[in-house]
Ligand SMILES: [Zn+2]
């Protein structure tokens with residue numbers, strides 16, 4: 001083990017209780033997307049206490065700070081944490097339980113934020129030991145469109161100075177604590193929301209010849225849209241189309257005037273994402289028109305797909321093996337959920353990895369976005385040191 005790695009591990013261990021305290025504070029005081037005011041203040045004051053000069057108010061509540069090593073212009077690596085919580089009522093009975101009814105850090109963003117605060121302290125302490133610059137990015141609203149990442153990019157977070165790469169992590173309740181997961185290339189999906197209103201002419205169900213039945217139209221539309229993927233897309237590259245809402249609010253003998261449908265469209269290719277949307281809209285409108293009705297097809301654009309830059313991810317994975325041991329570094333499967341870190345990955349070389357937080361023996365097994373989500377907090381000492389090591393390794397690469 002290198003001397004520097006030993007130093008990082010010692011610094012992570014020294015402050016492990018502080019990082020847990022940060023996490024408890026943030027967990028007890030969760031704030032919803034774009035409302036992370038107290039969280040941002042907390043982050044900024046901790047960064048100031050470390051000796052940094054944070055810039056606040058980017059995209060509302062975003063906070064950015066710079067740590068310069070020797071020769072700061074040589075290379076710049078960005079490290080990102082998200083800060084927002086979810087509209088979920090916490091069901092855990094823990095001392096650090098949410099004090100805000102109906103709001104909970106159920107996606108582990110409190111973990112990402114407290115971990116990056118710890119990493120900031122380590123990297124600041126070791127700034128004479130690396131060349132280049134670290135850009136710390138604490139962003140709002142990962143959970144809510146248009147995504148804090150996209151707004152921070154619009155406000156210039158990837159400029160002045162421009163990071164050569166961005167690195168981010170996410171808790172993984174399906175991976176045992178002590179392990180870390182990587183995947184090169186496409187990793188998470190783009191996410192777009194679909195809102196369809198299929199319009200016909202309702203009336204007595206016994207006289208269909210006098211009506212334009214929107215229930216039948218909508219049923220055809222659902223089936224036809226699914227077939228767009230199977231007939232137009234290379235099956236080697238995944239797409240998902242799912243409809244979770246289909247409301248035809250008639251009764252046994254009344255056909256309604258309209259049917260509303262809501263769904264989600266996910267894929268891992270920006271060109272196909274647009275092509276698929278164009279085809280779905282045309283198909284839905286044509287079917288409705290062909291059957292004598294109409295269809296309003298509204299698309300609410302979400303996040304792009306997340307691509308992990310292959311070489312950066314390979315280097316980062318190798319560095320993680322050096323820090324954790326090969327037996328603790330695993331390969332991830334594709335995951336069709338969305339993540340706004342994807343916006344960075346569309347602009348600069350990026351690597352997004354998973355931090356194991358599961359502990360079956362202690363019953364810490366709940367998934368993210370559930371009221372019983374929690375983590376094994378020994379993950380924090382690992383993540384704090386690991387991200388420091390990964391950043392320094394990348395700067396020295
Ligand atoms: Zn989430």
Ligand SMILES: [Zn+2]
Nearest residue numbers: 107109142170
């Ligand atoms: Zn999340």
